[in-house]
Amino acid sequence: MRRLKTVLISLLSIYFVASIAVGIALAEFTLHVHRRPVGHRSQFALVAGEQFQANLKDVSISAKDGSVLRAWYAQPRDYNGSAVILLHGVTDKREGVAGYSRMFLQAGYRVLLPDSRAHGESGGAIATYGLLERDDVHRWADWVRQQPHPGCVYLFGESMGAAIALQTTAVDQSLCAVVVESPYSTFREIAFDRFARHSRLPLWLVRPAAELTLDSALLYSRIRYHVDLLQSSPEYCVTSNYVPLLLIAGTSDHNIPDRHAKELLRIAPSHSELWEVQGADHGGAVNVDSARFRSKVLDFFGRHGESAGVRATNN
Secondary structure, three states: OHHHHHHHHHHHHHHHHHHHHHHHHHHHHHHOOOOOOOOOHHHHHHHHHHHHOOOOEEEEEEOOOOOEEEEEEEOOOOOOOOEEEEEOOOOOOHHHHHHHHHHHHHOOOEEEEEOOOOOOOOOOOOOOOOOOHHHHHHHHHHHHHOOOOOOOEEEEEEOHHHHHHHHHOOOOOOOOEEEEEOOOOOHHHHHHHHHHHHHOOOHHHHHHHHHHHHHHHHHHHHHHHOOOHHHOOHHHHOOOOOOOEEEEEEOOOOOOOOHHHHHHHHHOOOOEEEEEEOOOOOOOHHHHOHHHHHHHHHHHHHHOOOHHHHHHHHO
16 A cells, blocks of 8 residues: 555656646747748739739737737728728738638728737737737727728637637727637637647546646746736627627537637627538638628628617717
């Protein structure tokens, strides 16, 4: 029994130390994302100019912490009076969502494609998954509103960009509507999903096994970088406002399972809709049925063109 007790204590000690070490490494990896350069400006400018008679402009603003944030901006000749800000996923850049801009430009929307902080050409040392980014996007929305002939401002985001868009609604309730694809409900929940995906273990087993590792990563982030990732919670933010939301989720999304979108719908049923796309993988709804995707998104924006004014009057 004494030998067994010694072995158990040794194993628990190894588990404890390993969990903390892995948690620290995980925090560093999560906050310091791989930065991919922007490299196809000329191609996008050509498409915008030839197909929509829109000049592509390089624009920038300063974030609250002084970081310089950069984006592309284009207004089509047949401008409908509104604008869409497109938000990309983690380790991606503005080009990752540039393909969606065609349907918006064709429909007459101005488009703004920013690089999220610590991504692409934008400044910022670390990614904070909405904690700082929500104010960044709010500032971009205000920049758009300062352009000639301002109208409605909408957000469209996928994956991390979806989570940032949902969190932005808590600080900018003048947004007319938001469409997101593959959103997560809370940072903690998506972290457990990632553990399960990479370990190939069921979620019910991953939760207790990875609890110490995740808590170590979260604590290290708070102490080392003053970033509380538990506050990255689209779930909490969508209950604090009534900005109309269209949630798009693929039934074959193994990166961010559709249960996250279903949970967001459950807690904010009064101002959100869910479109489940059968067979769609992560961010892949447009590939399943591009015509219906376009119709769904544009129709949702069209139905909520005056909602911001109504909300402002009610408040």
